[in-house]
Amino acid sequence: MKTIDEMLSLDLLTPEQHHQIGAWIARADSPDAILEMPASLWQAVERASAVMGIDADLLRPPSLDAGGAVFS
Template sequence: MKTIDEMLHLALLSPDEHRQISHWIARADSPEEILQMPPLLWRAIERASAVMGIDEDLMRPPALDAGAC
């Protein structure tokens, strides 16, 4: 939920898209149910994710010093 809140804050999701996505996620009992979100909402998330570079972050290999103290 934090990510979609940030998307709203950055004006990458409209307040209505944010509300609908939040409600969908809150009602879902499983990841499979989240995946059944309507295509228009998925496209909104995909657009916002692309602008934020989320896919690139997830594909980046971990830093060699990750977890080092």
């Protein structure tokens, strides 16, 4: 929900889309049920994700410095 809240705050989703997506996710009892969301809502999420660069973040290799952690 945090991601769709951010999409709303950035005006990438309308309040109605945000409500419908949030309600769908809340009703879904499994990841497969979420995947059955209507195409128009998926398209809205995909457009917002593209603008936010979410796909690029997911495809970026992990940082090797691990935030300064030291592994032995």
